[in-house]
Amino acid sequence: MPSYTHISRRALCGALLLGSATLWSGRASAQGSAVTPVVPNTAATAGGSAAVESLVAQGDRESAARRTAAALALFERAVAADGRHAPALWRAAREAVDLGEVEANAEKRSALYARAVTHARRAVEFAPTEAEARFQLARAVGRTALTLGPRDRVKFATEVRDHALEALRLDARHAGALHVLGVWHAEVMRLNGFTRAMARTFLGGKVFESASWAEAARHLEESVRIEPTRLVHRLDLARIYRDMGRRADARASYEAALRSPLIDANDEYYRQSAEAELRRLPR
Numbered sequence: 621m622p623s624y625t626h627i628s629r630r631a632l633c634g635a636l637l638l639g640s641a642t643l644w645s646g647r648a649s650a651q652g653s654a655v656t657p658v659v660p661n662t663a664a665t666a667g668g669s670a671a672v673e674s675l676v677a678q679g680d681r682e683s684a685a686r687r688t689a690a691a692l693a694l695f696e697r698a699v700a701a702d703g704r705h706a707p708a709l710w711r712a713a714r715e716a717v718d719l720g721e722v723e724a725n726a727e728k729r730s731a732l733y734a735r736a737v738t739h740a741r742r743a744v745e746f747a748p749t750e751a752e753a754r755f756q757l758a759r760a761v762g763r764t765a766l767t768l769g770p771r772d773r774v775k776f777a778t779e780v781r782d783h784a785l786e787a788l789r790l791d792a793r794h795a796g797a798l799h800v801l802g803v804w805h806a807e808v809m810r811l812n813g814f815t816r817a818m819a820r821t822f823l824g825g826k827v828f829e830s831a832s833w834a835e836a837a838r839h840l841e842e843s844v845r846i847e848p849t850r851l852v853h854r855l856d857l858a859r860i861y862r863d864m865g866r867r868a869d870a871r872a873s874y875e876a877a878l879r880s881p882l883i884d885a886n887d888e889y890y891r892q893s894a895e896a897e898l899r900r901l902p903r
Contacts, residue, residue, distance in 0.1 A: 655668065672702045679711060687720045688885050707749035710756040713740035717756075717763050718885035730767045736760035745782075751791035758783035758800050774825040780804060781827060799853060802839030805831045806860050836860045839877040851880035852888050855894050862901060874898040 679694035681882075690803035692715035698708035713736040718730035740757035747753050758780045781804050787797035808816065808831035819825035840857040847853055858873035877894040 632666050635848065642715065669702065670707065672698045672705055672777065674713065675701070676705070676708050679708075679715075680706065683711070683715065686882075686885055688715050691715045692719065694779075703742070704746045704755055705752060707742045708744035708748070709739045710750070710753045713743065713756045715885075717760055720763060721886055722889060725728070726767075729763075731762040733760060737764050749790055751794045753785035753786040753806050754783045754790065755794060755796040755800065758787065758797070762800070774819055777804070777808075778827050783848060793846055793879070795843045795853065796847070798839045798843045802836050802843065802860065803856055805833070805836035805839065806856075806863065809836060810863060833860070833864050837864065848879050851877050852869070852892050853886060854880055855890050858894070858897070862897070867901060867903075869897065871901055874901065 643781035679691045682691035695712035716736035720729045723729040737760045740760045743753035762780045784797045785798040793902040802851035854877035
């Protein structure tokens with residue numbers, strides 16, 4: 621009989637944290653490859669110069685046009701000019717995660733997530749009361765955790781939850797933070813009971829005791845109420861309903877996802893996922 625650690629490692633590797641979540645960015649596109657990272661100038665002023673603000677504005681335009689690689693390059697140029705500019709930092713984190721989500725090469729994907737975490741941590745350092753910075757850190761840490769072993773996944777799962785909760789404390793209607801928490805609850809509940817017990821007992825993940833399907837659905841439903849046209853909210857809500865056995869609700873949510881406009885970086889990919897999952901949903 622294998623050891624508890626062996627059982628936990630096998631079970632957690634494929635499921636723990638945000639393994640099936642789509643944790644969207646907000647804006648940006650998935651095309652293009654990773655750009656060369658930059659080293660921030662931490663001696664720059666906190667407010668940023670007009671040149672930095674111009675770079676951020678240009679990055680916003682590229683992000684809105686869903687040209688992710690170009691947006692990331694601009695935000696990282698802004699960070700290089702002013703390493704304390706929190707809006708540029710969390711925007712750079714957002715775009716790096718977007719690129720990582722669709723990067724086929726595992727090494728490049730991990731590097732993008734690592735860059736995202738670095739940017740997001742600095743954004744929180746310089747703007748600890750900005751909800752968006754907290755959300756982007758939760759998102760970046762969640763994605764990074766997928767590249768780690770199970771013990772680190774448990775540790776980072778707690779951090780993801782903590783930053784999402786702090787984002788909601790700062791902005792109770794932050795749809796992204798609500799989404800993160802909903803998916804967090806769902807991913808913990810998708811673990812079998814034995815695996816959750818092992819995580820609590822042997823990996824120190826006692827916070828998992830708070831997870832429930834009811835909370836997963838509640839948080840995603842609130843995200844949908846706040847941002848009803850966002851495809852990714854509808855998609856992850858459909859997945860939660862599906863796994864709760866609420867097939868009619870899942871079908872309606874999948875269909876709503878397919879009717880949603882393409883807004884975010886990877887919405888084409890999310891739409892393809894919704895189409896495939898809806899076809900497999902039992903009647």
